[in-house]
Amino acid sequence: MATRNAEAYAAANKTYEWGFSSDIEQEFAPKGLSEDTVRFISAKKGEPQWMLDWRLKAFALWQTMEAPDWSKLNVPPIDYQDAYYYAEPKAKPKLGSLDEVDPEILRVYEKLGIPIGEQKMLAGVVEDPLNEDGTPKRRVAVDAVFDSVSVATTFRKELEAAGVIFRSISEAIKEYPDLVRKWLGKVVPQRDNYFATLNSAVFSDGTFVYIPEGVRCPMELSTYFRINAENTGQFERTLIVADKGSYVSYLEGCTAPMRDENQLHAAVVELVVLDDAEIKYSTVQNWYPGDENGVGGIYNFVTKRALCQGKNSKVSWTQVETGSAITWKYPSCVLAGDGSVGEFYSVAVTNNRQQADTGTKMIHLGKNTRSTIVSKGISAGRSDNTYRGLVRVAPTAEGVRNFTQCDSLLLGDQCGAHTVPYIEVRNPSAQIEHEATTSKISEDQLFYAMSRGLDAEAAVALIVNGFAREVLQQLPMEFAVEAQKLLGISLEGSVG
């Protein structure tokens, strides 16, 4: 444990570590938001008419809607006309080798921590799939969203052999229009909420994954999102469909460069799970949270929802939220199929002036559906951290089980921890349990850790990692390491 913390602190840096910004020629849509912007984006992407119509319908709806105000967030008014809605790196000629890849892009990948092997794969360099001792290498397929356009997709061939479709959503719209059309907006309809509707109108790019019947995806799929250009809202759209009996683990990691102006991010993630299928969706979010006075930072207004349509289907959301100035995010599960399972594991850390209002919704519609919610909120500095959750049991849902645990940890006396759980039960056979605790870091534990030679910050990081352990152990290994480091880094300067 001591080594791990040493590592965390070696990585620690007072200023935002990922606060770099690369200059790559951008092609912008004109500033502002109008029907023309929507048409521009659609035309730029060469989308079919139905897609444009879909976007325009969403835009018309959005104009009639108002931003939600029910959350415990203090959101400054956003000028939607003062932002660019589309930016893509200028088209480059097709590349023959890694050396020809724009060195700027390579550098970004490096800072993002994409392994060199995968950087090669991005450029099409074939690598030996075995380690020196003959065992297969652990593989992760990366679909990097660099600003708004997917630059490249790795491992495509191998995935294709398994029948897995892993594309940027723009490509998928062209290549698999029927599939996309069938599922897009099924889980999060165009009129769902203010930010989702905005996303439906102007989504720039994102990821589409389809796992065919009976296929266990041969590798973990991963997308790195980056917000790069100043004043560019980024609106990803992710759609994952797991057909009967399939399985996929999807990782989403986020970094963004340091900017003084607030940047808007309104993503939509839709998951569809059919009979006996499972999706494991893991997120580590460490966007720029603003400085200690709350200047700058990303606004993260995300709609994530899974539809467990099939019998015995399963969705597991795991999230580690350490970044963003404002987080508004409720990954949810609609448990429609009988025997389906929803899980939500979350660690949310807020420091300085950060605000997070996050949680989940578990909508139980099918019989014998089960859900587990484990939420760990850690507040430090002058931040506010809210868990907001809903567990709803429909009259038809027999034999529902839910267990909810929300724990809050307060570091310092200037921060706030809030818990707003809604429980709505309309079937007597349901068993719903909710537990919550709020506490400060134990003096005894701190004293003990420090008596064993840790300094105050290392001791806090150790205790916080222990507090969040139940969630961290749900993460795939690559993410777990990064997440542990992040917890330590995010809480720097909060004690002592």
Place this chain on the structure above:
Amino acid sequence: MLLDLPSTREESWRWGDPAAIAAAAGLPRGEALAGAWFLDLEGARAVFVDGVLDEGRSDLRHVAIAPLEGGEHVLGRRTTGNGWSLRVDANASAELIQIVHISTGGDNQLPAEIVLAGGAQASVVETYVGTGWSNRSTRITLGAGAKLTRAVRLLQASGFVSLRDEAEVGAGASLIVTVLGAGDAGTRIDGAITVSGDDAFAEYGGALLTRNAQKQECALSVRHAALNGQSKQIWRAVAADTSTASLAARVEVARDAQKTDGVQSLRGLLLKRTATVNLKPELEIFADDVKCAHGATVGELDQRALFYMQSRGIPHAKAQALLTRAFVGDAFAQIADETVRDAFVADADAWLEAALSAPLPLAGGAGGGASS
């Protein structure tokens, strides 16, 4: 009828039923119920018919009728006008006060104030019967070390009862409020309790029993603004038929309210598959050295306990009734006066018998109910 009430789109009225309030206010006025609803206890008595004092049936003693403010709240401000006032001097102990509200239809508003100076003690029992919309505001101020217990029985046969309570609990003072909703009217209990002095105690709880298409709701917040405060919110909801029982209870702990100990226990029991229980145990915490625990559960009766009782020869319906009574009983434990507590248990039993169509064995010779 246009009442200018918040809509259910508003977060604090999410489970509210403004339409039922409007409907209740539109009920025609009728004859006042004749029966006396007082418990067999010594002390002051007041009967209000449609919000107006019935002097013939009242014995006010130290209770005064005075013009009062209803406060800023959307329900409370409607009540501004003549109401009842209880003021107790320092270290004095007031006799028990019983108040019966008889509503005959339409809407009626009545404000109340209870002001206890340092070290004073008082005890109030309120009963609501009749029909129509009864809207009440009660503003409570407790000085240092004052003690108030208040028990409210909501037994209106139809219409709607809304209570708006605002309380300031001073240093070392103690406030205990227990509410039982066992009538057939819609209910909204809307409370804002502030623990403003150090070492104070506030308990606000009770039971909501709903049947038919009834909706009863509690929207309560307890705010801790001082050191070493303690609060308890213990609520039980039992929903039968197509009814809805909703409990939204919040504990707020202000920045400086260190060493606060807040307890919330919200439990719901569904008797029929068409019934609904909504719970929202909310915490809003700004101080780091506090202990706030909340528990919330919803479900049906424990099948193992039912099975055990049946295996010992107790018929199913009776076993169900006994277990349900035990479930509700938790919420009355804080009522110190035995007569009052027995009355609450008897009201709840009567409700359970009707809802479960099973007779209950009498609770330890409890009378209660409608003795005069």
